[in-house]
Amino acid sequence: MDQKLDTRSRILDIAEASVLEKGFEATSIEEIVAGAEISRGGFFYHFKDKNALARAMLERYIEVENKLYDDLFARARELNDDPLHCMLIGLKLLAEMLEEMPTGHPGCVIASTAYQDRLFDEGVRELNRQAILGWRKRFRGMFEEIAEIYEPREAVNMDALGDMVSGVVEGGLVLQRALREHNNASEQIMLFRTYLKLLFAPK
């Protein structure tokens, strides 16, 4: 093993970097094995095919992303115990984090696979689906907690509001990629934050 520290992880690291930069299809196995300094045979020893690689990448990414949200909102909760203010602080932290990320926020991975789903098998698609449903549940829970204290100024579908967090991030990342600007995603999150301030404003 030595400094090779688990070849499988090294493959995933290199693949993820390349996929975030260029997309899944544009990332060749040739390129991955060159980067990881292994043979093609070695790659296929760890991953049956590119689909298995995609699945493993998604699994790892979703875990990281969930942990990131856990930490972010735990930190926000430390700063303010009120659920609304906790959410507002968490979103600000998220926006700042996105701004500091050089090029590719992993969020891309979800949208990226969503738009190339015919390239993937059912396992990958289902993983993608469950990740988004998980975020829906997470944020819906937080919004419901807020709504118990601050009555919403307008009736909103709480599932849809939960989805809006993911949607605004994904949409912002699409804009950012297409426009080649660098802070669209964080700006979109800040606008969404303003939305929440208006929606849950005390009367």
Place this chain on the structure above:
Amino acid sequence: MDQKLDTRSRILDIAEASVLEKGFEATSIEEIVAGAEISRGGFFYHFKDKNALARAMLERYIEVENKLYDDLFARARELNDDPLHCMLIGLKLLAEMLEEMPTGHPGCVIASTAYQDRLFDEGVRELNRQAILGWRKRFRGMFEEIAEIYEPREAVNMDALGDMVSGVVEGGLVLQRALREHNNASEQIMLFRTYLKLLFAPK
């Protein structure tokens, strides 16, 4: 010519349908020529390569999309001359339209190319960029018009607010694709509509 009604357009129709369903990369030239009942040589007579096809598709799509927004908000203006209400009506019409669309709203095309941009040349990427900048300008103009009458409850960046229309649509379509639900995009637009109602609410 006869019923063949311009081979080039037929290629674009078939390619667009396939790309919306499966993504650009998953759409083979083989499949396009089979659908259009032409030879491979015929395809390359019209399009130098897949990039040229992508560019032509994007050009056509952007034109259609712009016309769609023109018509939609012209219709909304007929129904109510006030810029805020015109916007609210327009968004409702847009949400309804998205719900009625079977599987693939063309909006996909923008996000799709954004996430596979290494597959495309600079011309395609620039086209994509200009389209989004065009929508930014369109909606920013409308929001400024609204803001002149209804002072915003919170200060917002008008460029970002303009982008949010595209972002919410694109983000909603990503969710819709990944979740395999059918009304996420329209729900997200309706939430955004609520945002505008709160933001520009008379005091």
Place this chain on the structure above:
DNA sequence: AGTGAACTGGACTCGTAGTACAGTAACGAG
């Protein structure tokens, strides 16, 4: 009758995914 646009069809190159399998180095269990 002649020209050019819009093709057909076939042969070829190249890059990438994926298969198959034989061989090997390292290591822990018996």
Place this chain on the structure above:
DNA sequence: CTCGTTACTGTACTACGAGTCCAGTTCACT
């Protein structure tokens, strides 16, 4: 010390899609 397993290397092969080249054909229009 050997045996088996894990983690590979390396080579050779198939299949497929993109893209090139080009010679020949059909048809409309001048």
